Amino acid sequence: MVSKERRRLFNWRTGAVLFASATVLGTGLGAMTASSVQAQVRSYTPRFKVQARGRTTIFGNAVTTCSTTIAGSSGQPSCDTARNATVTPATANNFYFMEYVDIDGDGSTFNSSSSTYTFPTAHAGFNIIWAGLYWTGDTSAGGFSGSAAPNAALRNRMSLKVPGVAGYQTITASQVDTSGNRYSAFADVTTLVKQGSGTGEYFGANIQTGTGGDRYGGWVLIVAYADDTEVMRSMTIFDGYQAINSGSPQSFTISGFLTPESGPFEAAMGAFSSEGDVFYQPDQFLINGQVVSDATNPSNNFFNSSNSLYGQGITTGTTITTPGGRR
Ligand SMILES: [Ca+2]
Numbered sequence: 134m135v136s137k138e139r140r141r142l143f144n145w146r147t148g149a150v151l152f153a154s155a156t157v158l159g160t161g162l163g164a165m166t167a168s169s170v171q172a173q174v175r176s177y178t179p180r181f182k183v184q185a186r187g188r189t190t191i192f193g194n195a196v197t198t199c200s201t202t203i204a205g206s207s208g209q210p211s212c213d214t215a216r217n218a219t220v221t222p223a224t225a226n227n228f229y230f231m232e233y234v235d236i237d238g239d240g241s242t243f244n245s246s247s248s249t250y251t252f253p254t255a256h257a258g259f260n261i262i263w264a265g266l267y268w269t270g271d272t273s274a275g276g277f278s279g280s281a282a283p284n285a286a287l288r289n290r291m292s293l294k295v296p297g298v299a300g301y302q303t304i305t306a307s308q309v310d311t312s313g314n315r316y317s318a319f320a321d322v323t324t325l326v327k328q329g330s331g332t333g334e335y336f337g338a339n340i341q342t343g344t345g346g347d348r349y350g351g352w353v354l355i356v357a358y359a360d361d362t363e364v365m366r367s368m369t370i371f372d373g374y375q376a377i378n379s380g381s382p383q384s385f386t387i388s389g390f391l392t393p394e395s396g397p398f399e400a401a402m403g404a405f406s407s408e409g410d411v412f413y414q415p416d417q418f419l420i421n422g423q424v425v426s427d428a429t430n431p432s433n434n435f436f437n438s439s440n441s442l443y444g445q446g447i448t449t450g451t452t453i454t455t456p457g458g459r460r
């Protein structure tokens with residue numbers, strides 16, 4: 134996720150927040166063979182929009198990581214080094230045996246990861262307005278003798294456990310987009326998230342994806358919530374599924390979100406994408422020709438496998454708190 138903001142200079146109480154949430158399938162230059170993707174699967178359209186005093190946020194985690202025991206390509210940095218993404222030049226999942234993360238101690242899930250989020254639940258007017266769950270994977274077997282997903286036919290399902298509600302719930306997608314063996318799925322989970330406590334540890338599990346070289350999987354929750362201490366915002370979640378590849382940049386038009394009639398305003402955006410290797414660059418994300426970047430998503434390598442919020446990296450065990458004072 135990446136954000137971009139401008140400081141407000143005046144007392145405008147109206148802000149505009151754009152959350153272009155979507156799966157951008159692809160990598161940087163030369164990362165994939167042209168035959169492995171289609172140029173465009175589904176264009177971006179609004180999934181949800183609301184005007185409210187509040188905020189939209191995004192958090193989630195991956196369910197695959199490099200193996201420390203099964204070898205990939207020779208000559209690469211260690212898996213631990215690769216995870217830290219501090220090595221130069223950076224590396225990619227292409228060169229490692231990617232295996233499942235499974236942290237929940239629950240034998241009913243073959244992969245699982247969590248994300249702990251702190252909502253401002255004590256604020257006046259706090260209320261979950263909308264919650265969408267997105268997940269992604271590649272159901273085929275990866276390199277280095279990896280395995281295919283346990284059951285590719287169930288890629289339209291995953292398990293979600295929210296704080297304050299006991300046990301996993303099976304979530305079935307209302308939208309599945311595919312490109313070969315790669316896919317992205319969406320489900321509206323507003324009812325479930327509203328049943329929970331809001332703040333706490335969320336678990337995503339049983340995401341159908343393969344293991345081995347160049348395999349990936351992950352999930353993200355996008356939540357719009359009301360908070361009377363926030364400015365009025367126009368919040369829109371778009372989704373779609375498109376491949377970005379060498380020589381095939383994608384552009385799309387977004388519309389339907391509001392800005393103040395006059396005066397300064399600020400905007401923030403977030404994105405959920407897959408196969409954005411940090412190794413492959415340059416790649417960019419632009420809005421109206423303006424390159425989007427922050428401390429964790431450089432202007433020349435936006436799709437870099439980072440998990441962050443407002444430029445702050447999120448690692449395993451990080452508790453994510455809605456940024457205070459963000460306008
Ligand atoms: Ca498990």
Ligand SMILES: [Ca+2]
Pocket residue numbers: 160164225226227347408410
């Ligand atoms: Ca890759």
Ligand SMILES: [Ca+2]
Pocket residue numbers: 160161409410411412413414415416434435436437
């Ligand atoms: Ca990249």
